[in-house]
Amino acid sequence: MAFPTETVYGLGANASDARAAARIFEAKARPSFDPLITHLADVADLEPLVGAVPPAVAALAARFWPGPLTLLVDRPAVIPPIVTSGLATMAVRVPDNAYARRLIAAAGVPVAAPSANRFGQLSPTRAEHVVRGLGGAVDVVLDGGPTRCGIESTIVDARGERPVVLRLGALPVEELEKVTGPVTIRPGSSGQPVAPGALAAHYAPRTPLRLPAAGVAATSGSVPGMLRGYLAFRDRPAGDWTAVEVLSVSGDLTEAAARLFEALHRLDAAGVDEIVAEPVPETGVGRAVNDRLRRAAATWHSAN
Ligand code: AMP
Ligand code: MG
Numbered sequence: 479m480a481f482p483t484e485t486v487y488g489l490g491a492n493a494s495d496a497r498a499a500a501r502i503f504e505a506k507a508r509p510s511f512d513p514l515i516t517h518l519a520d521v522a523d524l525e526p527l528v529g530a531v532p533p534a535v536a537a538l539a540a541r542f543w544p545g546p547l548t549l550l551v552d553r554p555a556v557i558p559p560i561v562t563s564g565l566a567t568m569a570v571r572v573p574d575n576a577y578a579r580r581l582i583a584a585a586g587v588p589v590a591a592p593s594a595n596r597f598g599q600l601s602p603t604r605a606e607h608v609v610r611g612l613g614g615a616v617d618v619v620l621d622g623g624p625t626r627c628g629i630e631s632t633i634v635d636a637r638g639e640r641p642v643v644l645r646l647g648a649l650p651v652e653e654l655e656k657v658t659g660p661v662t663i664r665p666g667s668s669g670q671p672v673a674p675g676a677l678a679a680h681y682a683p684r685t686p687l688r689l690p691a692a693g694v695a696a697t698s699g700s701v702p703g704m705l706r707g708y709l710a711f712r713d714r715p716a717g718d719w720t721a722v723e724v725l726s727v728s729g730d731l732t733e734a735a736a737r738l739f740e741a742l743h744r745l746d747a748a749g750v751d752e753i754v755a756e757p758v759p760e761t762g763v764g765r766a767v768n769d770r771l772r773r774a775a776a777t778w779h780s781a782n
Contacts (some may be wrong), residue, residue: 519583
């Protein structure tokens with residue numbers, strides 16, 4: 479079933495049951511090489527599941543759980559390899575959402591839950607996004623209203639000497655570094671290709687999306703014969719656009735992140751031929767917002 483978390487809606491199944499986990503991959507049309515995140519109801523559930531965890535991992539869990547931080551641990555034997563796509567590591571977190579935690583506690587098992595969207599498409603931040611995107615492939619959608627963060631968790635491998643950020647997300651790197659000291663951001667995780675074509679295409683609307691060239695404001699919406707939509711950070715763009723979404727009139731990055739996918743879902747539904755998306759300031763959770771925009775744009779570059 480799908481359920482809300484503070485990041486996005488998840489599609490959950492019993493993580494200790496390989497057949498249940500297989501149904502997640504099936505419902506999402508997700509390739510089997512893309513591992514799932516396992517969700518726990520409480521910080522205290524980690525050790526009984528995985529045994530001793532490295533001190534740095536335990537410290538981050540203690541500081542940031544429940545919350546939008548996913549940590550890597552060794553995969554315990556009770557979690558079948560399908561959940562981790564055969565990796566020796568398991569990604570795990572405790573979500574900061576009362577519905578999610580009560581559901582997982584009631585289930586009495588760890589819950590594997592990727593975002594409740596078809597593979598590669600926009601993440602759902604409302605129950606109706608799940609219904610629209612997955613429809614009959616899901617038995618139940620628990621409606622908890624719009625999600626608070628609106629963007630996926632930050633994924634960190636803190637098992638080694640220096641923590642490595644594997645995916646930028648709702649927990650800003652700056653917050654992490656206050657606890658851990660400097661972290662490494664894995665090449666590619668910021669959406670910058672390490673080699674041409676290496677950029678992961680993901681989080682994409684159905685409508686082609688592009689970013690304005692760096693430093694060049696997209697001033698006009700009118701291109702003959704083309705309907706265009708604009709995703710703005712705080713200021714409405716000049717010109718004649720068919721649809722405009724402003725992420726935060728006060729310029730607040732947390733609000734912008736919370737509204738990102740919802741705004742993209744709406745622009746996608748507006749019937750435009752192209753979406754122009756303006757990057758937000760590259761700081762705090764803004765880095766994760768820009769990461770998602772670059773990946774969405776990459777989908778359309780690689781399709782061309
Ligand atoms: P989603 O829940 O849809 O946001 O996707 C979860 C993401 O977590 C996957 O796309 C992987 O990139 C990442 N992930 C899950 N497990 C692992 C792992 N063991 N090692 C590295 N990344 C992981
Ligand atoms: Mg996802």
